[in-house]
Amino acid sequence: MQEYSMLFLDIDGTVLDTQNRISPNLKQLFKKLNQEEISIVLNSSRSPSGAMETRRETGLRNPCICYGGGLVVGDKEQIIAECGIPVEEALEFYRFVQTLPYDISVNFFVYDVWITDNKADPMVVRESDIMGLGPVECNLESIGSFAESIHKILCIGSHEALEELVRRKEEKFGGMEMLFSRAGYLEITSRKANKGRAVRTVCDYYGISPENTVAVGDEMIDSSMLEACGLGIAMGNSPEKLKLLADMVAPSTDDDGLYEVLKDLPLRRASK
Numbered sequence: 001m002q003e004y005s006m007l008f009l010d011i012d013g014t015v016l017d018t019q020n021r022i023s024p025n026l027k028q029l030f031k032k033l034n035q036e037e038i039s040i041v042l043n044s045s046r047s048p049s050g051a052m053e054t055r056r057e058t059g060l061r062n063p064c065i066c067y068g069g070g071l072v073v074g075d076k077e078q079i080i081a082e083c084g085i086p087v088e089e090a091l092e093f094y095r096f097v098q099t100l101p102y103d104i105s106v107n108f109f110v111y112d113v114w115i116t117d118n119k120a121d122p123m124v125v126r127e128s129d130i131m132g133l134g135p136v137e138c139n140l141e142s143i144g145s146f147a148e149s150i151h152k153i154l155c156i157g158s159h160e161a162l163e164e165l166v167r168r169k170e171e172k173f174g175g176m177e178m179l180f181s182r183a184g185y186l187e188i189t190s191r192k193a194n195k196g197r198a199v200r201t202v203c204d205y206y207g208i209s210p211e212n213t214v215a216v217g218d219e220m221i222d223s224s225m226l227e228a229c230g231l232g233i234a235m236g237n238s239p240e241k242l243k244l245l246a247d248m249v250a251p252s253t254d255d256d257g258l259y260e261v262l263k264d265l266p267l268r269r270a271s272k
Contacts, residue, residue: 002230002266003267004212004231004265004268005038005213005268005269006041006202006203006208006270007039007040007041007213007214007216008043008195008202008214008225008229009040009043009216010042010043010216010219010225011042011044011050011051011054012046012182013182013217013218014216014217014222014235016253018237018253020130022057026256026258029259030060033267038267038268038269039206039270040060041202042065043064043069043195043198043217043222043225044064044068045068045152045181045187046067046131047109047111047131048071048111049133051064051066051073052064052077061075063075063080063202065199068177068181068189068195068221069193069195069196069198069224070083070152070190070193071083071111071151072201072202080201080202080205081198081201082151083192084110084148084190084193085149085153086149087148087149089176090149091141092172093106093173093176093188094106100164100165102161103157105121105123105124105157106140106153106155107127107156108147108150108152109152110146110147110149110151111151114131114133114134116135116137117137117139117140119134119136119137123156127156127185153176153189154185154186154187155185158184159183159184162180162184162185165178175190176188176189176190177191179219179223180221187221195215195217195221195222195224196224197224199213199225199228199229208270209230210229210230211230212230213230214229214231214232214233214265215231215233216234216235216261217234217235217238218253220239220241220242222238223242226242226245226246226247231248232245232246233248233249233261234246234248234249235253236251237253
């Protein structure tokens with residue numbers, strides 16, 4: 001029977017339920033897997049501080065993949081790998097969004113700094129409450145004075161407006177990867193950065209074959225991660241398109257799906 005030595009787990013909608021909670025069963029399972037030295041890597045669209053908060057709550061010790069693969073942070077919060085969008089390309093995108101007849105909030109993330117041009121925007125306030133992280137407000141046109149690249153762009157707006165933005169992207173922004181993390185939230189990274197590539201980076205770092213790893217996620221932004229790992233699992237709350245890509249479908253996050261699917265997996269400590 002195939003045994004797996006590393007887990008790559010999305011956070012929101014996978015580790016966390018719809019109330020942003022980790023179930024007691026899952027916490028206990030993480031404690032057991034930690035004691036058995038099973039490597040568990042959080043692979044999220046969150047910032048480093050957002051991902052590290054969940055890592056602390058779960059007691060995990062391994063690196064975190066942040067910004068949908070744009071940044072890999074080690075167990076001591078050192079940068080293992082990063083791949084950002086050049087500032088001028090990010091600004092060109094920002095200017096383009098301003099020309100559209102939609103209310104879309106554009107947000108830049110540089111390492112652990114969230115930058116917006118209007119932190120009083122209700123969409124930004126709502127996201128700040130969810131993330132537990134406050135943005136810095138500044139003129140986005142000035143970002144080149146303190147950053148060379150952007151790890152992630154987050155666009156918040158109506159799903160219809162963001163779908164129109166995606167439809168137009170190939171003609172103007174072919175170097176960017178655009179995927180929905182949930183309805184109304186469009187995550188944009190360099191095309192060279194996605195969750196699947198970050199999986200391979202971490203596997204190379206530890207000398208582990210991706211075939212011996214498991215990925216679990218719940219949104220299309222997780223698709224490359226599910227495809228990169230030996231076993232790809234979609235949560236029951238995933239869109240049908242992701243379920244079709246997956247090797248297995250777990251119960252939903254509100255039905256303790258991650259615990260249910262992990263508890264019986266054949267896992268072993270990676271050889272050193």
